[in-house]
Amino acid sequence: MSEAVADKDAGAVAERFTELYGAEPHGVWAAPGRVNLIGEHTDYNDGFVMPFALPHQAVAAVSRRADGVLRLHSADVEGGVSELRLDDLSPESDKNWTAYPAGVVWALREAGHAVTGADIHLASTVPSGAGLSSSAALEVVVALALNDLFSLNLRGWQLARLCQRAENVYVGAPVGIMDQTASACCEEGHALFLDTRDLSQRQIPFDLAAEGMRLLVVDTQVKHSHSEGEYGKRREGCEKGAALLGVDALRDIPYADLDAALARLGDEEEVRRLVRHIVTENERVERVVSLLESGETRAIGPVLAEGHASLRDDFRISCPELDLVVDTALASGALGARMTGGGFGGSAIVLAEETDVDALTKTIQEAFTTAGFTAPRIFEAVPSAGARRLR
Numbered sequence: 001m002s003e004a005v006a007d008k009d010a011g012a013v014a015e016r017f018t019e020l021y022g023a024e025p026h027g028v029w030a031a032p033g034r035v036n037l038i039g040e041h042t043d044y045n046d047g048f049v050m051p052f053a054l055p056h057q058a059v060a061a062v063s064r065r066a067d068g069v070l071r072l073h074s075a076d077v078e079g080g081v082s083e084l085r086l087d088d089l090s091p092e093s094d095k096n097w098t099a100y101p102a103g104v105v106w107a108l109r110e111a112g113h114a115v116t117g118a119d120i121h122l123a124s125t126v127p128s129g130a131g132l133s134s135s136a137a138l139e140v141v142v143a144l145a146l147n148d149l150f151s152l153n154l155r156g157w158q159l160a161r162l163c164q165r166a167e168n169v170y171v172g173a174p175v176g177i178m179d180q181t182a183s184a185c186c187e188e189g190h191a192l193f194l195d196t197r198d199l200s201q202r203q204i205p206f207d208l209a210a211e212g213m214r215l216l217v218v219d220t221q222v223k224h225s226h227s228e229g230e231y232g233k234r235r236e237g238c239e240k241g242a243a244l245l246g247v248d249a250l251r252d253i254p255y256a257d258l259d260a261a262l263a264r265l266g267d268e269e270e271v272r273r274l275v276r277h278i279v280t281e282n283e284r285v286e287r288v289v290s291l292l293e294s295g296e297t298r299a300i301g302p303v304l305a306e307g308h309a310s311l312r313d314d315f316r317i318s319c320p321e322l323d324l325v326v327d328t329a330l331a332s333g334a335l336g337a338r339m340t341g342g343g344f345g346g347s348a349i350v351l352a353e354e355t356d357v358d359a360l361t362k363t364i365q366e367a368f369t370t371a372g373f374t375a376p377r378i379f380e381a382v383p384s385a386g387a388r389r390l391r
């Protein structure tokens with residue numbers, strides 16, 4: 001996002017804060033949504049992921065309080081200011097959006113950090129429930145603001161861990177660590193190669209425009225819901241696979257040992273499929289990293305397509321709309337395409353030559369019309385900056 005746009009966002013959000021709370025905010029912060037280039041559902045298997053930050057971001061104007069009160073307001077949700085007492089915060093007590101920022105405050109205090117209250121107004125351009133991590137953007141922007149205002153001196157990855165704990169325990173959604181780390185740690189013009197076991201990371205240059213390519217996000221507008229059902233089942237299936245194979249996490253099965261591992265799983269057909277996806281997906285992330293680092297960017301296209309097939313056939317979390325994006329894109333000259341995010345809806349990504357973007361966009365839109373699906377929202381994803389203070 002250009003500085004000019006970020007400044008405008010900061011100004012508008014600060015002004016609204018002042019209207020709501022009667023004084024100027026102590027500061028304004030931003031944290032982006034993300035797209036995952038490759039490495040899907042590997043993050044709760046201690047594996048590899050490779051997200052990059054979107055220009056879409058949550059912006060928060062925040063002031064410190066000393067009286068144990070937390071006031072919350074979102075420009076994107078109907079209703080007034082919510083007022084909570086810090087001493088009353090308790091996990092899974094709140095089914096509203098306020099659970100995300102309140103959960104961050106709870107997690108910080110639980111970890112022993114002296115957060116004594118805050119007034120928060122936020123506004124986000126990250127589409128909610130589209131697989132682009134609007135929830136992590138919300139958590140990370142609040143965590144970063146409180147980190148600065150209360151001089152906690154926590155690093156990006158530490159804030160990400162606390163935000164994950166907020167979402168796991170306070171909100172009650174069993175998500176991995178990728179989204180929060182991406183929002184906290186990504187850099188403009190780069191994808192983040194992240195080892196979710198120890199959170200070691202490497203910034204991989206990822207400037208498609210310079211090479212005549214574009215990456216499109218196609219939001220199918222099909223809403224997923226992470227907190228329940230299928231996501232939890234996949235997670236349990238992966239844990240069962242690791243237990244049956246006698247490892248801490250599926251990350252510990254090397255790609256070279258995949259066939260032997262599958263043979264050991266015998267007639268556990270469902271678990272075999274989950275294990276095969278995770279082990280091959282980790283290998284795909286490593287392949288994409290080495291292709292990008294050796295300048296063979298176009299060659300990542302087929303790897304993305306392989307990843308989609310694995311999510312569709314082995315992990316079984318695609319849906320007709322996502323498959324339609326990928327099939328249409330690949331049949332119409334895209335370099336690669338795959339679903340991204342948790343699955344069962346949300347978004348797909350399409351890697352394409354710059355010169356093919358208009359035709360591809362039109363073809364995908366037409367395919368959705370023909371199938372009788374809701375029109376998708378299609379936009380270009382430019383690798384953007386991670387969380388930061390705007391003013």
Ligand code: ADP
Nearest residue numbers: 074076077097124128129130131132133134135
């Ligand atoms: P995703 O992170 O993929 O967008 P989630 O289901 O994890 O989807 O998070 C979406 C939830 O995050 C919303 O239902 C809402 O509670 C909260 N949320 C996201 N953006 C905002 C916002 N701008 N204002 C208030 N709540 C938001």
Ligand code: MG
Nearest residue numbers: 133134135136
């Ligand atoms: Mg989320």
